[in-house]
Amino acid sequence: xxxxxxxxxGLSGAGEVTLLSRDDVRKCLTNLDPVDIxxxxxxxxxxxxxxxxxxxxxxxxxSRGAYTRSIGMPGAVRSAYGMKxxxxxxxxxxxxxxxxxxxxxCFDAETARITxxxxxxxxxxxxxxxxxAAGVDALGYGEAVSLAVVGCGAxxxxxxxxxxxxxxxxxxxxxxxxxxxxxxxxAGALPGVSVRICPTAREAVSSAGIAVFTTTMDExxxxxxxxxxxxxxxxxxxxxxxxxTFRDAAAxxxxxxxxxxxxxxxxxxxxxxxxxxxxPGSEGPARPLDGTLGGVLTGRHRTPGVxxxxxxxxxxxxxVLDVALYAAVSARARAEGLGTVVHLGS
Amino acid sequence: xxxxxxxxxGLSGAGEVTLLSRDDVRKCLTNLDPVDIxxxxxxxxxxxxxxxxxxxxxxxxxSRGAYTRSIGMPGAVRSAYGMKxxxxxxxxxxxxxxxxxxxxxCFDAETARITxxxxxxxxxxxxxxxxxAAGVDALGYGEAVSLAVVGCGAxxxxxxxxxxxxxxxxxxxxxxxxxxxxxxxxAGALPGVSVRICPTAREAVSSAGIAVFTTTMDExxxxxxxxxxxxxxxxxxxxxxxxxTFRDAAAxxxxxxxxxxxxxxxxxxxxxxxxxxxxPGSEGPARPLDGTLGGVLTGRHRTPGVxxxxxxxxxxxxxVLDVALYAAVSARARAEGLGTVVHLGS
Numbered sequence: 001x002x003x004x005x006x007x008x009x010g011l012s013g014a015g016e017v018t019l020l021s022r023d024d025v026r027k028c029l030t031n032l033d034p035v036d037i038x039x040x041x042x043x044x045x046x047x048x049x050x051x052x053x054x055x056x057x058x059x060x061x062x063s064r065g066a067y068t069r070s071i072g073m074p075g076a077v078r079s080a081y082g083m084k085x086x087x088x089x090x091x092x093x094x095x096x097x098x099x100x101x102x103x104x105x106c107f108d109a110e111t112a113r114i115t116x117x118x119x120x121x122x123x124x125x126x127x128x129x130x131x132x133a134a135g136v137d138a139l140g141y142g143e144a145v146s147l148a149v150v151g152c153g154a155x156x157x158x159x160x161x162x163x164x165x166x167x168x169x170x171x172x173x174x175x176x177x178x179x180x181x182x183x184x185x186x187a188g189a190l191p192g193v194s195v196r197i198c199p200t201a202r203e204a205v206s207s208a209g210i211a212v213f214t215t216t217m218d219e220x221x222x223x224x225x226x227x228x229x230x231x232x233x234x235x236x237x238x239x240x241x242x243x244x245t246f247r248d249a250a251a252x253x254x255x256x257x258x259x260x261x262x263x264x265x266x267x268x269x270x271x272x273x274x275x276x277x278x279x280p281g282s283e284g285p286a287r288p289l290d291g292t293l294g295g296v297l298t299g300r301h302r303t304p305g306v307x308x309x310x311x312x313x314x315x316x317x318x319x320v321l322d323v324a325l326y327a328a329v330s331a332r333a334r335a336e337g338l339g340t341v342v343h344l345g346s
Numbered sequence: 347x348x349x350x351x352x353x354x355x356g357l358s359g360a361g362e363v364t365l366l367s368r369d370d371v372r373k374c375l376t377n378l379d380p381v382d383i384x385x386x387x388x389x390x391x392x393x394x395x396x397x398x399x400x401x402x403x404x405x406x407x408x409s410r411g412a413y414t415r416s417i418g419m420p421g422a423v424r425s426a427y428g429m430k431x432x433x434x435x436x437x438x439x440x441x442x443x444x445x446x447x448x449x450x451x452c453f454d455a456e457t458a459r460i461t462x463x464x465x466x467x468x469x470x471x472x473x474x475x476x477x478x479a480a481g482v483d484a485l486g487y488g489e490a491v492s493l494a495v496v497g498c499g500a501x502x503x504x505x506x507x508x509x510x511x512x513x514x515x516x517x518x519x520x521x522x523x524x525x526x527x528x529x530x531x532x533a534g535a536l537p538g539v540s541v542r543i544c545p546t547a548r549e550a551v552s553s554a555g556i557a558v559f560t561t562t563m564d565e566x567x568x569x570x571x572x573x574x575x576x577x578x579x580x581x582x583x584x585x586x587x588x589x590x591t592f593r594d595a596a597a598x599x600x601x602x603x604x605x606x607x608x609x610x611x612x613x614x615x616x617x618x619x620x621x622x623x624x625x626p627g628s629e630g631p632a633r634p635l636d637g638t639l640g641g642v643l644t645g646r647h648r649t650p651g652v653x654x655x656x657x658x659x660x661x662x663x664x665x666v667l668d669v670a671l672y673a674a675v676s677a678r679a680r681a682e683g684l685g686t687v688v689h690l691g692s
Contacts, residue, residue, distance in 0.1 A: 002376055002506065003511040006474055015447070021690050024431055024520055030348055056402035058420035060427065070416030072429055074404035081406065082376065083431060084419055085451065087458035101361070101459055103451075103690070105431065110408045112416055112433035117463065119690040126350055167350040168678075243556045340688065344367050344449070344465040 009274055016338040020118035020329065027128065028332035034325060035166065038130040039138075039297060041077050042255070043323040050077040050320045052256065066091035068101075068125030073319025079328030081107040083269035084120055084254050084257050084319045090216075098154060098217070100124065101273055104326040107137045114337070116330040120322070121154075122330065129158040129253060131293070132212060132234050133166050135313045138296045139253065140305035141232045143169045148208030150201045150222075151215035152177035152186040155236055164190050172196065205233075209306075213240035220267055224248040227310035235314040238266055248313075251290035255315035259290075263283040266312050364685040366464035366675065374678035375472065381512065384476040385484075385643060385671040387423050388601070394425040396666045397603065403452075410436035414423030419665025426673030428465055430665045433640075436562075442499065445562070446470065446690060450672040462676040462685070466668070469675065473667050477502040477601060477639070478558060478580050479512050481659045484642045485599065486542050486651035487578045488554055489515045494554030496568075497545045497561035498523035498532040501582055505558045509535050516567035518542065520550040555652075559586035560618040566613055570594040573656040581660040584612055592617055592660075597636040601661035606635075614660050 020028070044050055048340035056072035075082065088100035104123060106116040136142060147163055149156045152175055173190060176198045177183040187195040198204040205211040205226045212234045213222065220242035227233060233249075235241050238242060246252060246268060254260045254268070257279050263269040269275045278286030280301055291301025291316070304311065333339045352550045366374070386571055399601060400419035414435035421428065434446035450469060452462040489592040493509055495502045498521055510516060519536060522544045523529040539588060544550035551557040551572045559568065566588035579595075581587050590596060592614060596661070598613070600606050603625050609615040617623045626647055630646030637647025650657065679685045 001509040003466070004372065010570070019688055019690070021688070026350065029350055051404060053404050054400070055401055056399055056418045056420050057429070058397060058399065058422060058429070059400050062424060062458075064456075068427060068456075068458045070420055070427070070453055071418060072402045072431070074402050074416055074418060076404060076406060081404070081416070082417060083402070083404070084432060085418070085431075085460070086644065087453055089456065089458045092457050095457065097457055099411070101691075103463075105449075107433060110407075110410075110414075110435065111438050111441065112408075112414045112435045114442070114449060117449075121691075123349070138597060144360070157348055161349040187460075260448055284402065297579055340389065342365060342367070342688075343684065344365070345447075 003004065015052070015113060015345045016341050016343050018116045018330070018333065020116060020339045022122050024333060024338045025118055025122050025329055027336070027338055028153055028329040031332055032328050034126050035133045037324050037328050038127065038249040039134045039320050040292040040323050042134065043297040044077050045084060045256070045320060046292060046298045046300060052320045055319065061217050062091060062317065064091045064204035070219065073322070075318070075320030076321040077324050080324050081109050082323040082326045084124070084322040086120055086124060087191055089322045092214060104322060104329045106326050110153055112202050112307050116326065116333070118329060119324060119330065123322060123325050124339055125158040128236060129162040130328065131315045131321065132159055132236065133162050133315070135161065135234065135253070135293055136167070136210060138293055139232060139303050139311060139313060142151045142167065145169055146174070146208045148174040148176070148204040148211040150204055150211065150213045150240070150251055152182040153214065157186050157189070157215035158211070159214055159236070160186055160190055163210070164193055170195065174198050174204040174208055176201045210346050213237050215240060220245065224309065230308050231310045233310055233312050233344070235312060239259060243267060243271060243314065245252070246312060249312040250279065251304050252314065253291055253293060253296065254289060255318050257289065257292060259316040259318065259327040263316060266316065268334050272292040293301055347520060351367050361459060361691045363460055364462045364676070364679065366462060366679055366685045368465040368468050370462055370684045371675055372657040373682070374675040377678055378674050379474050381479045382673050383475065384667050385480045387667050388480065388640040389643040390423050391602070391664070391666060392638060392644045392646060397421060398664060398666045401665065408435055410437045419668070420655050421664070421666030421669040423666050425455050425672050426670050427455050427668040427685055428672045429648065430470070430668040432466060432470060433522060444529045452670060452672050452676045453477060460514040462515050462672065464603055464672060464675060464680070468506065469668060469671050470537070471500050471504040473671055474501055474582060475508040475659045477667065478505055478582065479508050479658070481580065481639050481661070482509065482513070482556060482597070483589065484639055485578060485649050485657060485659060489514055490555035492518040492520070492554045494520040494522070494550040494557040495532070495552055496522050496557065496559045496586070497583065498528040499560065499562070501560035502558070503532050503535070505560055505582070506536055508530055508537055515548045518553055520544050522548065522550040542546050556580065559583050561564065561586060566591065570655060576652045578652050580656050581658060587613065587658065589613060589617060595656055597650050597661065598623065598658045599637055599639060599642065601639055601664050602636060605662040605664065609662060614661065618637060620634050
């Protein structure tokens, strides 16, 4: 008997946890509407019903000198409590791995015990696309006929699939990727629309009512004159739009103002830090952001509708939306008996 | 085929993860010395080899109005990268549950992928006791004859068991707990020493060369005249020592100065915020802390040895120590073929 056996006899363990693989998550998703969940959570967050604490952020360089990191993002909304742990290394694609991966955790609201551990990569991509889809509706672009997707990786695929499914008016999709192969693979997978693969990002964007940027760029390159009149530009990646493109927009919307203000590593966060943009409704020399998606959904912020020259949506990514999805997936898994129960406790 | 199946075909999943239950962790621990691991990590951290970012902290009240929280604590040292997720509710004991529970994660240093998920409660208690044991050695109390343990819950049991095992000179152990039953249960489990159960905390502390406070108190009550001459008082709980007891100490040591300064909810953190204590080596009206355990181990900070009236050690809890233990446990599990491999990816 070791010293810690003596000590441990008074402890009770972590108990049972349900593990959900990506396959389990996928099965649960077939019975859920992630856009509805995201929309409700954005509105709840705007009403002050959610908790979105600062994230824990560990960064290092791996042996190739590549930026590598782990983020812990806790969040809560109504009875859903949980955390997203999403890790990434920019050298992963060169190793044949997705850049990012991780797990989602659900907590019991009463005891704080971890009840569910699920694969987080699929839901992370679903959440991001669902925010864009909710934004398209909320900002008045639900009748769009043409979509451009710049960057046909995981996020681009997810956005193209979700928006094609949800916008009945959509007829044309223009795709661009540095790798023509990635664009072709996505083109072949989109049903019911006319798909065009473009030789440049600019050409894809120039005819689109909605242009989604889902690249790996972290700097601006897309200029104001790329946009079709009245387009909605959705800036999902870290970069893409130049400072001028933000400045010349008819209106600029975000998901959470604090998230943007707290992240000067991204262009819009930097523009807030530099005093070019200010908080919605603020007075002074800074141009106020036009609002948040949650604020639009609750009626606190107005939108100009389809407006010229173009409207920008730049969500930074709210962990509380993932947590709301985890809770919905976890409830479906319980109802359908999905997942593997493991006993982590003593 | 659903829209996210279309989208998901380009994604690769989280892959394989090894799950370690508390039993697995216990088996790995029999072939490890946690005090050595903690000592090396404290020294590495002092040498600037570790990363200890700010933690993510989600707090709420459960339906009983009880303080409930989740903390995500990432950390890295040498080739060990990981995160501790430790959740707690103060109403858990009334439900027959340990107050705290959670999981520990190991990350691949190259890809940041989660490689191992383990039960974290046992290691959390082991880490805390190992810091105290390393502190006893480093501060010159390795020849102590008598030990007092105030609070005989999980942490008190772990401390009593580890210190009894590691201090060959130890002859007498005095125990106090509000619940005489908890004290009796621990008394019956300690081999090779004379154990006395005391009716008050003061009586237990008054004859002890080393007094460990492992209660659930978050306020001070132990006054300077409780301590035996030259005693080492180890403040593991949130409270216990009064402000005067900190002020009158011959020397005060911590684990990490930033952790203390950043947490004014705990007495010593508040005393730093109020300007009573300052950083080690600082000039000015504030009394400087005498050092960190890591600083003592690397020779950067001095200790007075066994000093009157008494010396205080007040570690706040460094996630990087848990991460170092996770890496060691994970390596043992691989070597011994322990744990359950699960496929979380698609």
